[in-house]
Amino acid sequence: HIYILVSRYRNGFATKNQKFKLVDVSSNEERYRNQKFFEIADIIIDNLSKYLGQELPQEEKIFLLQYLNSSRLFFKNTNKLNFSTEIIEITMEIINGVSTVSGIAFNIEQLKTELINHIKPLVNRVKNHIEITNKLLTDIQNEYSQIFVQVKQVVNEVFQEHFQQKLDDDEIGFITLYFAKFIEQNPPKIRVLIMCASGVGTSELLKVKVHKFFPELQIKDVISLRQYQKEKSFYDQQVDFIITTIFAEKVSIKPTLLVNAMFNKNDQINVNKMLKVLRENGK
Known part of the structure; x- marks a missing residue:
């Protein structure tokens, strides 16, 4: 993101008077909900302004904030994180759905604690149209083919209902790993x-x-x-x-x-x- 940002300004594709239509009220609300991330974005964009020799618009801080907020960051104490009703609901729908389709009784609390920390930045990526690449995708599809197909079915139904869109296989692969890990640690008894x-x-x-x-x-x-x-x-x-x-x-x-x-x-x-x-x- 930063590389493209610098290239845009160096090559004159972005001007000081450029209008940023993507920044709206919800983006400003995102700024106040994630104040720590915004402080980081503020420092980085200010440093880039000095580096480029021109003042970058405040909107660039919001764009960078969206990337930071959509990243998978780990915290020492995830219990202190606040998750919206939407994030909790999506997480539970995925767990319950995969459980029903696969016939596996997952430990809901254990899986919820791990998966919800992934779903939060995932939802931010979906809302901000940010794509990621999963270099393990082929291995995941080969090693966990059955659970991958089941997770894909459920996740796409959930995201279609909430956001009117399906996820690409790269995102599905990451979610599959949480269920695969549980199955590996708790093999179903014959x-x-x-x-x-x-x-x-x-x-x-x-x-x-x-x-x-x-x-x-x-x-x-x-x-x-x-x-x-x-x-x-x-x-x-x-x-x-x-x-x-x-x-x-x-x-x-x-x-x-x-x-x-x-x-x-x-x-x-x-x-x-x-x-x-x-x-x-x-x-």
Whole structure:
């Protein structure tokens, strides 16, 4: 911005009497809301006036203020920052929307604290028509393709509603990283159903062994084959795969793994293989 500003005045494309139509009442309000940033802009433009040997219009300070206010600056204590109702609303709409589309229960407070500090300057960029380049975009789209598409869908709906425009992929990529970070730190647990013939003692023993060797699994229930058959559609919606001690042909539409009731070493290896396949398929 400063490089272009200097070039304009050096090459005579901006004159002292030039009218700045972009500066309006809202820009002056922005000045008073961000007094510290304006003080910085004031110093820089005054220094540039001396450097160029001509007095620059006051409007240039507002333009520079918009860039400063649209940058991603970090503060030591973000809890002291005041966010407008608009910023909070947009942030929450994005979090709730991505949660609904992805089916992932995000920690709202944790994500809100991080994301809101990004949304505030983002909204300023949108209002001031400032574009940024995301050099990580290709990597983000390749590494987090599914969540990128989901974030893009939600964010564009939110910004279309609030500002009648969609964001470019560069901005979407930055927002995606917040959700990707949460997913990396909190991988969703694979849900498993344990199914035995009928023996309660055997079933509970198997449950304990599975939990011991695979604490990352979420054991939804321990049931008999008869119970499963009665509520087949319900259980198929609740789990990702089934561990069973019962040999049967095509018990479920879900992946099913036959194991020994004692859950031996070979069973543990087979569960690991199953988990690898499920994770490769996005579970």
